[in-house]
Amino acid sequence: MTIDLPPEVRAMTEDTVYRTSSQYRLWSFSPESLAALRKKTHELAVERIQQQRMNDGEDSSASDGDDVGFLTLEEELLLVQRACETIRASTDMLSWPAQVKATAVQYLRRFYLSNSPLTYPPKDIYKTCLYLANKTESLHVEVSDFAYQMGKSNPAEILAAEYKVMQALRFTLDVRQPNRGLKGIHVELQNMAEGLPNSETKDEMRMLVFPGVEARSEWRPPKTAEARHVRDRVDAAYAAARELLDAPALLTDVYFLYTPSQIAFAAMQIADPTLISWFFTSRLPLQSPTRPTILATVRACADMLADFSEGQLLSKEQRGKLEAQLEKCRDPSTRDMIKSHMAKKGGETVVNDEKAKKRKMEREAGTKEGADVFGPGLTIGNGA
Template structure:
């Protein structure tokens, strides 16, 4: 399953420096190719991507019946994978937010027609967003190398919680709520490119147990790492590293006025060939 997946083979990386290198190379490549005047900087692009990662989760949360957390994770993963290979002057984060959501809904069989997908938006936005989503569908798939299988940490999270409920006497329902809240913050960071879903899920539970005063180390030692002498030590090291990434990431979000300034700057320097708002836009599912 996961061990044989493209998710593990092609979308997990050794460290944060490697991930940043991929993003920077993608940014530089498109800046050199298009050479716009006063381009958005790499740092500004990074902040805008963080902003729209949060907006993507908000957007997915308005549907009824609710979009499953694993499907939201799929959409968020697509969105962030794109910018390991592409740049915002070509594929604007706002456009990619809607495109990745619609593709994830289809892949994970959260079945909506395009009209149902657009219905949650204000009427004045529906036509443009519909045009954008349809125009960029194959482009998004191309940017992802058609590797659309995403393994969510929500399944191992719930599996671990169920096992703890059977083996452990602690209040698991309270732990479930706190772990899911922690996970919703964690998956906004680059941990999705560094760790398999099971390790992301374990981190969410471990940190939540610490906050609630629940002793999880006995459960981990006896049930998860009973045949691995160094397993517990390695697991805690991974947990601490993930938690530090989350803390650093949470200090880098934009206020409303800040992201709007960057968005306006991007609108003036983006490649019009990829801009559905441009009157000369003729692009439709172009391969990149």
């Protein structure tokens, strides 16, 4: 049985569908707009802390950022990046799926677009993001078990920041990831290596030159390239691309700047440039007007991924120094997340109690009104 779909539905592409997602609408930026948003968030946090100190009667000269030693925006980003790496290490330790890891990292990175580490230090937030991702990705680990696995942490501390994180995420919990797209590329290349949909593709792939010394793929050509060797090449490129999605893609801004499919192709571009260039040629005609733009975008994303190195991460000592400095200059009103959370929860309880009482009174009034309309209840006489 065939389903006759409307023309507008048949014409929809994966890119069209992605542009309707909350990730595209709320969490996609240009490099300039992303930098401007982070700068604004940092400046507002500094101003708020300065105002609090002045209200508390501190010397006005101490309100200057240099005097009190506020972290710079660059130092804040380094702490956030280090917290993302901590999430990666934690999920590996827990043997959690890759999609939970990617979702948790994006929750953390999105949180710090509208919140500054000066207000909420990353070491207080990353566990909450990881626990929230565990729920949204249907892993369903209980908070008590999770807290114990995370170094016997306090479950109340993890839950205290959850609503704040949800607010920062604008309650959009979906994270579109490039992993599935990469798997799709892998499957399609494997089919082409098998001669599907035609045998010409298999022969062309056997004739491709080897990846090159700069390629991340570990595959090297044998003396005679047979079909199985081509499949090995595709597998090796896929494995190298997965490693790129596991680290550079999570520790840079590519999720904010590029679509999941662009990130997947960029990872393959780094893994095996020759192979993916041939793939583009087979799928994207040379005369296509969009070809230059697509290739330039994928190349720019690949450059960002390739430029990342683990040496850019803070060392344990560097992180300790920045966190010690952060404790001295952070917002004092958010130091006790549990207390703030319970105070807010208590206020909501009072409001809810009042609403419950109001609803009860309305029900009782409605019941009484109904009795008045239909008259009193029937009674049975003694002897009649």
